[in-house]
Amino acid sequence: MKKRITWFLFLAVLFTIPLGLAFSSPAQATLDQAISIGDTHNHVVPMEPTYVGASTTGKFHYTYCRWAQKIRGDHRVYFDSREEAIDAGYVPCKVCQP
16 A cells, blocks of 8 residues: 555655646646747736735735635735835735734
8 A cells, every 4th residue: 555655655756746737826837838839038927915905904915815815705815015014004914023
């Protein structure tokens, strides 16, 4: 049984890495599509917002912070920079310290 699981994992890794499925992100996929088309001149791949704030608490977090993931969808406010969040009156999270 152990050999069968090891063989299955080996095949899974073998077939996902060459296809680029193992460690790809949406931004990387967009960039890969642009490269495959040959459309790389003066185009910027859109980045996801770095900070998210909660309109109910007035705090902002990195998007990967555990507390940011608990913010309800209709209470989320996105910011591209730390200064933008502070100018809007939001306070940095004490856990992720953005």
